[in-house]
Amino acid sequence: xxxxxxxxxxxxxxxxxxxxxxxxxxDDSGGGDxxxxxxxxxxxxxxxxxxxxxxxxxxSVFGTECKDYKFVNSAVAGGAGANAKxxxxxxxxxxxxxxxxxxxxxxxxxxxxxxxQVDDVSQLYKDYGLDKAFPQNLIxxxxxxxxxxxxxxxxxxxxxxxxxxxxxxxxxxxxxxxxANVDAWIADLTKLKAAGVAAPLGLSKGFAQEMLVETTLxxxxxxxxxxxxxxxxxxxxxxxxxxxxNKYKTLLSFSNADREAxxxxxxxxxxxxxxxxxxxxxxxxxxxxxxxxxxxTAYTYWPAPGTGDSFQFLADSFTLPTNGADPDGAKCWLKTxxxxxxxxxxxxxxxxxxxxxxxDPADYPKYQQSAMADWKKxxxxxxxxxxxxxxxxxxxxxxxxxxxxSGSQDVAKLQTALGTAMKTS
Ligand code: GAL
Numbered sequence: 001x002x003x004x005x006x007x008x009x010x011x012x013x014x015x016x017x018x019x020x021x022x023x024x025x026x027d028d029s030g031g032g033d034x035x036x037x038x039x040x041x042x043x044x045x046x047x048x049x050x051x052x053x054x055x056x057x058x059x060s061v062f063g064t065e066c067k068d069y070k071f072v073n074s075a076v077a078g079g080a081g082a083n084a085k086x087x088x089x090x091x092x093x094x095x096x097x098x099x100x101x102x103x104x105x106x107x108x109x110x111x112x113x114x115x116x117q118v119d120d121v122s123q124l125y126k127d128y129g130l131d132k133a134f135p136q137n138l139i140x141x142x143x144x145x146x147x148x149x150x151x152x153x154x155x156x157x158x159x160x161x162x163x164x165x166x167x168x169x170x171x172x173x174x175x176x177x178x179x180a181n182v183d184a185w186i187a188d189l190t191k192l193k194a195a196g197v198a199a200p201l202g203l204s205k206g207f208a209q210e211m212l213v214e215t216t217l218x219x220x221x222x223x224x225x226x227x228x229x230x231x232x233x234x235x236x237x238x239x240x241x242x243x244x245x246n247k248y249k250t251l252l253s254f255s256n257a258d259r260e261a262x263x264x265x266x267x268x269x270x271x272x273x274x275x276x277x278x279x280x281x282x283x284x285x286x287x288x289x290x291x292x293x294x295x296x297t298a299y300t301y302w303p304a305p306g307t308g309d310s311f312q313f314l315a316d317s318f319t320l321p322t323n324g325a326d327p328d329g330a331k332c333w334l335k336t337x338x339x340x341x342x343x344x345x346x347x348x349x350x351x352x353x354x355x356x357x358x359x360d361p362a363d364y365p366k367y368q369q370s371a372m373a374d375w376k377k378x379x380x381x382x383x384x385x386x387x388x389x390x391x392x393x394x395x396x397x398x399x400x401x402x403x404x405x406s407g408s409q410d411v412a413k414l415q416t417a418l419g420t421a422m423k424t425s
Pocket of ligand 1: 045046051079080104
């Protein structure tokens with residue numbers, strides 16, 4: 001872990017609100033005994049399935065460690081915070097912050113720092129021994145002008161494809177082996193379609209399409225040029241980007257027609273139900289499969305074709321909002337988030353690996369064991385869709401360009417819009 005985390009150094013430093021299910025003030029609370037009377041409002045988008053199971057794990061440790069406080073679940077459903085981020089922005093702007101909220105390490109966190117919405121938690125690193133628990137280079141990366149503004153709970157991997165081997169068998173495709181590159185994957189998708197699977201690639205709206213574009217760019221450009229797309233060193237107008245976007249367009253042609261209407265758990269559902277052979281999604285899928293009791297024999301996973309040597313990372317962290325209610329309760333939540341017990345209870349259920357360097361892989365399910373091994377040896381690259389590489393403004397502009405492209409299929413227009421998003425927003 002230590003070696004892998006060191007590789008992130010160079011990286012971390014770097015809406016309509018339909019169907020919002022806000023669980024705030026629900027009786028879905030844990031933590032504390034009956035005498036616990038001070039609420040700690042925890043804002044996330046982990047409202048159900050494997051994500052909620054991970055949160056529940058953290059909450060159970062909070063319940064033991066922070067008996068004076070009561071956990072109040074303020075989750076807003078919607079993958080990648082598609083609804084939650086807007087709700088949070090409104091609350092912060094209205095001066096009504098939750099006790100603590102989820103934010104991605106990297107550029108996205110800087111949005112909150114620059115807006116003066118989160119407090120410095122450097123002292124908590126010393127108080128809770130986190131300066132020793134996290135590798136120094138990760139801490140350096142979370143440090144802005146000598147201050148640290150959040151406590152990381154985990155590391156997720158974004159560039160993963162999940163398959164249904166029974167579906168792949170229809171075209172005699174070996175589900176245990178990743179296609180060598182995007183072209184080989186397209187060849188397999190073509191075979192599956194010919195074998196009668198109408199939409200072999202399960203795909204959902206918004207960030208899932210962004211993740212597919214990102215992994216296609218990563219595969220075609222390689223890790224160095226891919227990183228350059230986010231730090232200004234790679235030209236978005238290049239012919240290699242055009243070629244990658246054309247392959248993305250081809251991949252889209254194998255996806256389900258209702259992709260703009262469904263969320264990531266639905267497209268995973270298509271794979272599990274045998275309607276699709278593949279879906280590309282972060283490793284919160286491992287948690288979802290566990291929560292839904294999908295047996296490990298019913299699916300396989302591998303890095304997105306052509307990205308096998310890269311670990312595209314993102315990290316969930318928790319903040320201490322400026323002028324938040326009951327900061328002492330929030331600090332107890334943050335202590336839990338940074339603790340060995342909290343990270344274990346959370347990550348064993350969440351599909352992610354701990355950010356701490358002292359975890360024992362033997363405590364984790366099979367998927368996370370493989371992710372821990374890859375994290376140590378792979379090239380680490382950041383995710384834009386999940387805030388490591390892009391600000392919220394950049395991300396929103398990219399999402400609207402992709403939503404337009406889903407209908408227009410105009411590659412030249414998409415390429416210009418992506419370049420503009422990274423320059424201006
Ligand atoms: C990411 C988040 C993950 C997972 C995912 C899907 O942005 O970091 O923890 O929740 O969204 O909702």
